[in-house]
Amino acid sequence: MEKYTQALPPHSPLYSPQNNSEARSPSLPQPASFPSSPTTQSSYLHFTSTPLASGGSHCLSPSTVSDQDDLTCLNWLHQRGNLLPLQPLPKISTLPQTLDPIPVQQLPLSPAKPPYSFSSLIFMAIEDSPEKRLPVKGIYEWIVGNFPYYREAPGGWRNSVRHNLSLSKSFQRIHRDKSQSVGKGSLWRVCPEYRPALLEVLRKTHYCHRTNINLLSKPVLLEAADNGQNTLGETMEISDLDSLSSNPPCSLTPDHEELIPMESVELTEVVGEDSEKDPLADSGYIELHYYQYQQYQYLVLPGDSELDLESVEILQLDAEAQEAAGSLLDLAGGNH
DNA sequence: GGCCTTCTAAACAAAA
DNA sequence: TTTTTGTTTAGAAGGC
Secondary structure, eight states, rough: OOOOOOOTTTTTOOTTTTTTTTOOOTOOOOOOOOOOOOTOOOOEEOOOOGGGGOOOOOOGGGGGGOOOOOTTTTTTHHHGGGGGSSSOOOOOOSSOOOOSOOOOGOOSSSSSSSSOOHHHHHHHHHHTSSSSEEEEHHHHHHHHHHHHHHSSOOOOOHHHHHHHHHHTTTEEEEEEOOOOOOSOEEEEEEEEHHHHHHHHHHHHHHHHHIIIIIIIIIIOOOOOOOSSSOOOOOSSOOHHHHHHHHHOOOOOOOOOSSOOOOOOOOOOOOOOSSOOHHHHHTTTHHHHHHHEEEEHHHHHHHEOOOHHHHHHHHHHHHHHHHTTTTHHHHHHHTTT
């Protein structure tokens, strides 16, 4: 077991030695210290339980997305640090009380195949490069670095990558300057006119993945009787951890592909070397984990999130947006 | 069933 | 010569 200490890679546009964990928007107030239990590194937000079918917009208010001058620009992947802290995030958070811990040895060890198409993978790889252009080898390395599945997969996927590069109009080959050329082949970049389409595909893939895997297929939620402490529609800004933990054990199940034993409130986070990294998380996103207990939804934030109250407001989207909020694409792409 | 997209495999040529 | 890169073709699978 090791603490999750993954840092942004130095080549990432997000990487900044001095502020890698404290990126703030100058337009937003400095965060008030966010209450958190000294014994846990997770913060809990408590959302009003709104019927999921209530509809409503996924969009944030214009004021919250006013910096989205160019919605086709992937910079929002990184610039949303004004909403949420830019820092490495645990993929799994603990809950105060759970049922039987799942033995580690029963956990799936082989990483699942990413839901992203090769076009999306290439797109993300190129966009994540400082120069917005990469050689084929660099694309391979990015994919392998972000998706351990491909570390173990047979080599055919590389053929598919090259096939995509050649066949897709979305990618342009740039001949290297021979004087500076290192290695074989050309550099590849994203065709600007196809960027919006690629971005949209990426959004949809990410959204669908979150929705399908994490929410629609979420295990049956607790059916225990309502303890009557809260009524539908009531809102608590921040739940009381003590009262939460004093409730009877419930079948809270993290909507995450990976489960770890949760024996105490103390967060001991492990992300195995082969755990698939979410490239969006690597881009400075936090990964939100939703739980539902009785009629409430709980958002478990990663440790050290230091969410400021304005961010909390932003997170209080309508229920449908909450459903999709496992992907911060919704938070970022409000008015597209 | 047809069309489209995506994935996979394979063959081949060119470049390093 | 070997490896990598780039192109092309073909077939299968799945979604709409």
